[in-house]
Amino acid sequence: MAKKRIGLIGFLHESNTFISELTTYEHFRSDFLLEGDAFLERMSGTHHETAGFISRLEAAVDEIEIVPILFARAMPYGTICASAYEKITSRIIELLTAALPLDGLLLAPHGATVSQDYRDADGHWMSMVRNVVGSDVPLVATLDPHGNLSKKMAAACNALVAYRSNPHLDQFQVGVEAANLLIDTLRGDIQPTMAIATPAIAINIQKQESTVPPCLPLYQLADSQLAVEGVLSNSIMLGFPYADVAEMGSAFIVVTNNDLDLAERCATELADFLATHRDGFKAELEPMKTTLEQSAQLEGPICLLDMGDNTGGGSPADSTILLHACDKLGLHNMFVCIYDPAVVVQASESEIGDLLSVSVGGKTDNDHGEPWCGEVKLVGLYDGKFHEPQPRHGGATHCDQGATAVLRHESGITIMVTSRRQPPFSLKQLTTFDVDPADFHILIAKGVNAPIAAYEPVCQHLLRVNTAGSTTADLDQLDYQHRRRPMFPFEDSTER
Known part of the structure; x- marks a missing residue:
């Protein structure tokens, strides 16, 4: 046959x-x-x-x-x-x-x-x-x-x-x-x-x-x-x-x-x-500041899920809103990954240990915060390729976030800067590049649910943060032109 x-x-x-x-x-x-x-x-x-x-x-x-x-x-x-x-x-x-x-x-x-x-x-x-x-x-x-x-x-x-x-x-x-x-x-x-x-x-x-x-x-x-x-x-x-x-x-x-x-x-x-x-x-949202103040009182590591810059939902991956908010509240023992090819190029022209004056993130549009500016130490340069052996959101095993730089501010803020957008679906995104999650009180992951499989094993708490952006959880902020009407929760509807 x-x-x-x-x-x-x-x-x-x-x-x-x-x-x-x-x-x-x-x-x-x-x-x-x-x-x-x-x-x-x-x-x-x-x-x-x-x-x-x-x-x-x-x-x-x-x-x-x-x-x-x-x-x-x-x-x-x-x-x-x-x-x-x-x-x-x-x-x-x-x-x-x-x-x-x-x-x-x-x-x-x-x-x-x-x-x-x-x-x-x-x-x-x-x-x-x-x-x-x-x-x-x-x-x-x-x-x-x-x-x-x-x-x-x-x-x-x-x-x-x-x-x-x-x-x-x-x-x-x-x-x-x-x-x-x-x-x-x-x-x-x-x-x-x-x-x-x-x-x-x-x-x-x-x-x-x-x-x-x-x-x-x-x-x-x-x-x-x-x-x-x-x-x-x-x-x-x-x-x-x-x-x-x-x-x-x-x-x-x-x-x-x-x-x-x-x-x-x-x-x-x-x-x-x-x-x-x-x-x-329906969403149950609280002000970003309330969530951050709560995180300051909790035992770490804490994963803050940046809902407004959910990279796996198509966001730019360069929002600085949560970074600025943590910085302002003195939550400096933290890690965040931000897409910014220009800063990676700047770092690649320097030597490990050099101090750089950088302007990171907030460059895709006007909806995801202003660039974060500061003098940082270049602690690592990498090709950005990593392998995830376990099933993770998206199903990928071989990942490539492009040339990558790890920067550290004297306050304790650590920023991984990538030249390609990469959702935070794998802890190998950190550990492959000599970043230990246990070293931080706060780990910012640009997602809502997808990062949980990777971060839950190493974090004491995972908190979703109501940040603005193109993937905001506050759907009333989105200007829909094509969705059905009426539709719950925007309007009262039980239509099928």
């Missing part, structure tokens, strides 16, 4: 539409833009969902031929410029067409991708793929739960499966799950049948950690549904509030074995639970 040919495509970008800067083709080229065998070589052995695809398909080598097509990913940032989106999607279609015939496809979109021309960019390119292969070829896709699910995405696929943990530690396993669904479909063992529910409710990013309330009981309900005969998979889409699109908000996906009524009932049950408990998913 001829082997089944399974195509693999990944195109991931978390697009923050509240950032003025655009994501360009160069952003993808400098992160991941892989074709054919290079896709397999680079992603195999990582913790990413595409590695899960590959691992499961390789285990079925007697019946499956893997056809890697294209993998593109750029660090979360602004809307994708039209030319970059056109170039990538055109290449996907070109390579896909050349790879035909295929018996099935595994896709790895993000779910919160926005381009200048297509606000539902994931729905657009997934529909293009469906049009090329036709309606008879089964197509299974993974999603980041920080996506905004559209009907177009669902219509393009036989099944959608989202990561189940936040921080995202299960990406590999979800890739395996998606591959299993496709293999079982091709064998004729199942007939995936999917329903979605899209309540007009936005879950605040502050409330999206999956292992604690309010999300925990929602996930427990979802887990209980998996014990129901006929339910193959279910997913909770937490939503991404920093993409101003019509689909912004929470959603639920249920996949059954040829039972649409069951899928619809289960999806509705999850949506009803969220609607009933919706008040618990």
Whole structure:
């Protein structure tokens, strides 16, 4: 019997539409833009969902031929410029067409991708793929739960499966799950049948950690549904509030074995639970100063989660708001990582031990603080490459934040300056470059939930800080033009 040919495509970008800067083709080229065998070589052995695809398909080598097509990913940032989106999607279609015939496809979109021309960019390119292969070829896709699910995405696929943990530690396993669904479909063992529910409710990013309330009981309900005969998979889409699109908000996906009524009932049950408990998913924010004063009284190390400059949510990574606030309150035994290529260049022209007069951060725009200025000692220069062996948010194993300098002020403030934006998903970002977390009372991590997996083992406390910026947790500060109305918590709505 001829082997089944399974195509693999990944195109991931978390697009923050509240950032003025655009994501360009160069952003993808400098992160991941892989074709054919290079896709397999680079992603195999990582913790990413595409590695899960590959691992499961390789285990079925007697019946499956893997056809890697294209993998593109750029660090979360602004809307994708039209030319970059056109170039990538055109290449996907070109390579896909050349790879035909295929018996099935595994896709790895993000779910919160926005381009200048297509606000539902994931729905657009997934529909293009469906049009090329036709309606008879089964197509299974993974999603980041920080996506905004559209009907177009669902219509393009036989099944959608989202990561189940936040921080995202299960990406590999979800890739395996998606591959299993496709293999079982091709064998004729199942007939995936999917329903979605899209309540007009936005879950605040502050409330999206999956292992604690309010999300925990929602996930427990979802887990209980998996014990129901006929339910193959279910997913909770937490939503991404920093993409101003019509689909912004929470959603639920249920996949059954040829039972649409069951899928619809289960999806509705999850949506009803969220609607009933919706008040618990609103932000509970306190002034930044209050949180910092609290941190001064607590035993360290303390991780201060800088919600307004959440690099993994597309922010610039150069906010100085929290740095200035800590400095002003005398909280000097602290560490922060800031993106500032110009300062890295300045440091690289100096010698270790030199004193430098620097102006760090606050340069991308006017929304993330003024540059922090001071005389600092250059204590280290590095290439910025590090390896994370454990599953961490994002699924990466090999990371590159570009040329890196570590600077120390006489007060005790330590600043790691990078030439590439790098989310704080791994403690190896510190320890590889001779920074010991135990040396500090305060560690600033530019994120909300994603850094928890890395920082919780070494910190006595993790405190979310209500900072301003392009990923502010105060959603009333964002000027939405495209979201649904009415929508909770902005307006009173229980619409589904």
